[in-house]
Amino acid sequence: MSFSDFSILKLLANTVDILLVWFVIYKLITIVRGTKAVQLVKGIFVILLVKIISDTFHMQTLGWMMEQVLIWGFLAIAVIFQPELRRALEQLGRGRLFSRSGNQEGDDQEKMVESIIKAVDYMAKRRIGALISVERETGMGDYIETGIPLESKISSELLINIFIPNTPLHDGAVILQKNTVAAAACYLPLSESPFIxxxxxxxxxxxxGISEVTDSLTVIVSEETGSVSLTKNGELHRDLKSEAFKELLTNELISQTNVKQPSSGIWNWRVKKNG
Structure with a gap:
């Protein structure tokens, strides 16, 4: 083997090494996104930044403090996040940490949409007020923490029972995360738009309000009229009929390229026109 061949192999190995490291970092980011671990990661970056500054300007006391925080901090992280670390290791052992069946994910999305449609139809006919928010790319961990954690499989029966009047969880929003009912009785930020x-x-x-700060999809059932509305990207779509609601929900939550796109007339009902 010539020297040039050895150099090409080394370059290829280094390239693969870098790509694998970036892939692992990307997957770790997707795992912690929308959870309390995000704040932990931010705190670690701040500590590292302070440590670099202290070393650069020879701040010995501050540098020593940051060094102790880093040394003992990782031990504290292992203790505090022991359940999460154990769950991640279990998923790694099953081969599920970095991969998931696309068919399984599609089936879960279809079941979620079917459950929401069935529950909303039931509650709308009986004028049971409801507020259901579906997490998408932007994490909703901060809002999930304001409610009662459930971590339950999605079903229409569960959603209906949560919003039955005078029950402990009916007042507030239900947040769906990764095809599960993450929490109920959650507080969402109120919109201050003057066009409402x-x-x-x-x-x-x-x-x-939640559609203005996240990319979530939120369904509302009015207890006064039984009408169904939907918010997305700061837009409010009111008084949706059953078929129109089903079409919009399917197009937004089921990842299929051949799904029929909603009519522009429905999606152009912006908040200003409703005001």
Missing amino acids: SKELGTRHRAAL
Whole structure:
């Protein structure tokens, strides 16, 4: 083997090494996104930044403090996040940490959509107020923490029972995360848009508020009229009929390229027009 061949192999090995490291980092980011671990990662970056600054300017006391934080901090992380680390290792042992069946994910999305549609149809006919928010790319961990954790499989029966009046969890929003009911009785930020119609209540304002700060999809059932509305990207789509609601929900939550796109007339109902 010539020297040039050896250099090419070494370059190829280094390239693969770098790509694998970036892949692992990317997967770790996707795992912690939307969880309390995000704040932990931010804190670690701040500590590292302070450590670099202290070393650069020869701040011995501050540098020593940051060094002790780093040494003992990793031990504290292992203790505090022991359940999460154990779960990750279990998934790694099953080969599920970095991969998931695309068919399984599609089936889960279809079941979620079917459960939401069935529950919303039931509650709309009986004028049971409901607020259901579906997490997408932007994490909703901060809002999940404001509610009661459930971590349950999604079913229409569960969603209906949560919103039955005068029950402990009916007041607030249900947040769906990764095809599970993450939490109920959650607090969502209220929109301060001046274009919202005065006839809309707290549920609609909360649904608009969360759609302005995240890319979530939020469904509202009015307890006064039984009408179904949906918010997305700061837009409010009111009084959706059953078929239109089913079409919009399917197009947004089921990852299929051949799904029929919603009519532009429905999606152009912006908040200003509703006001």
